[in-house]
Amino acid sequence: MGSRTRISHGVPLAPMTTLGLGGLASVLVDLQDSADFPEFVELARACPGDPVCLGSGSNVLVSDLGCDSPVLRLNNRGLRIGPRDTDGRVLVEVQAGHLLTDLVETAIAEGLSGMEMLVGIPGTVGATPIQNVGAYGQEVSDTLVEVRAWDWALGRHVTLGARECGLGHRNSVIKRSRRWTLLSLVFALYRSALSTPVTYRAVADVLGVRVGGRVPLAEAADAVFTVRRRKGMVIGCSETDRRSVGSVFLSPEVSPADAERLRARDAPVSSFPDGSTRVSASWLIQQAGFELNSTIVDGVRISSLHYTLVADEGASAAAFRDAIEIVLQRVLRCSGVRLTPEIDFLGTWRPAGGLGAPV
Numbered sequence: 001m002g003s004r005t006r007i008s009h010g011v012p013l014a015p016m017t018t019l020g021l022g023g024l025a026s027v028l029v030d031l032q033d034s035a036d037f038p039e040f041v042e043l044a045r046a047c048p049g050d051p052v053c054l055g056s057g058s059n060v061l062v063s064d065l066g067c068d069s070p071v072l073r074l075n076n077r078g079l080r081i082g083p084r085d086t087d088g089r090v091l092v093e094v095q096a097g098h099l100l101t102d103l104v105e106t107a108i109a110e111g112l113s114g115m116e117m118l119v120g121i122p123g124t125v126g127a128t129p130i131q132n133v134g135a136y137g138q139e140v141s142d143t144l145v146e147v148r149a150w151d152w153a154l155g156r157h158v159t160l161g162a163r164e165c166g167l168g169h170r171n172s173v174i175k176r177s178r179r180w181t182l183l184s185l186v187f188a189l190y191r192s193a194l195s196t197p198v199t200y201r202a203v204a205d206v207l208g209v210r211v212g213g214r215v216p217l218a219e220a221a222d223a224v225f226t227v228r229r230r231k232g233m234v235i236g237c238s239e240t241d242r243r244s245v246g247s248v249f250l251s252p253e254v255s256p257a258d259a260e261r262l263r264a265r266d267a268p269v270s271s272f273p274d275g276s277t278r279v280s281a282s283w284l285i286q287q288a289g290f291e292l293n294s295t296i297v298d299g300v301r302i303s304s305l306h307y308t309l310v311a312d313e314g315a316s317a318a319a320f321r322d323a324i325e326i327v328l329q330r331v332l333r334c335s336g337v338r339l340t341p342e343i344d345f346l347g348t349w350r351p352a353g354g355l356g357a358p359v
């Protein structure tokens, strides 16, 4: 392996995730430079199971039994601001292990618009297309041009255009497929001192502008950050609700008739660029009678700031999974809507309840 690549055996994965749960990785490879990636391919071929990629671990639940497949941790960082495309947008090439927060900060400092609303979202840039990361009116699908990846099915490097990534609402063809390892990505951003239109009422209220208004990039980002902090959706902003994966569930899609009915009940119903209309999963959890800060199972409770699950001292991955099932079943009973987990279940899991057997 390249001199900067580290291979370790029997490594605890919990500290590498924001939930702080899960067992050991049989083999963990820390990759600092994508030029060394072919050597990981050789190693992975000699190991059992499909290789698993881990970014910042902010959207995964690792099994207590750990992970027998080789785990690749991408730490390749760096970005290059390049030429303009035919639409006049500035192309930015970013290494997969670069942090999204650092990319957003650079874009704002460089006067590049299109990512300012993604401020405060934890994780690596390489993970962003996996679930088409988005918040407050912007999604990665708005700016992604292409990804450069290793295709484990074809056994070679490939370039996938944004369209081929099949980006939908918190979804893509890459999600949970284990077929591709993303190594670098290209985004196209507009040179502009102003943000894209502010589409969320809560953000517009903090800014004191009308919905649809545009404001300086840094002001938009500050306002989004303020709204996110209130909900505990910024890592480290709350001492008590620290161990989180953000939203555990996807916001379910609703029909136009149901959307109308739900809006009449003041439910947060939003339309997304993939054409879907969705009701907030947090609202459904609240409507099912769960209270903020209430314990679901030992070590797992509803956050004190937002209707999502967080882990405390004494939690296990199995308990967190049980809590997911309890929330899912009660929401189903109360509203007839089946929630789907947004997060990825990594490692070896015993078959369990209604969630189906994760990989």
Ligand SMILES: Cc1cc2nc3c(=O)[nH]c(=O)nc-3n(C[C@H](O)[C@H](O)[C@H](O)COP(=O)(O)OP(=O)(O)OC[C@H]3O[C@@H](n4cnc5c(N)ncnc54)[C@H](O)[C@@H]3O)c2cc1C
Pocket (backbone or CB within 6 Å): 018, 052, 053, 054, 055, 056, 057, 058, 059, 060, 074, 096, 121, 122, 123, 124, 125, 126, 127, 128, 130, 131, 132, 133, 134, 135, 170, 176, 180, 181, 182, 183, 232, 233, 234, 235, 244, 245, 246, 247, 344
């Ligand atoms: C407090 C908090 C707030 C959040 N807010 C938001 C939000 O507003 N919007 C939003 O969309 N998400 C949000 N998230 C979820 C999370 O931040 C994103 O999903 C993020 O993209 C995950 O990045 P990561 O590097 O931590 O990925 P990980 O959690 O390490 O991995 C997530 C998935 O991507 C795969 N993966 C990671 N890197 C690669 C790669 N290079 N190639 C192939 N597969 C890869 C993993 O195998 C896994 O399946 C939030 C999470 C937290 C904890």
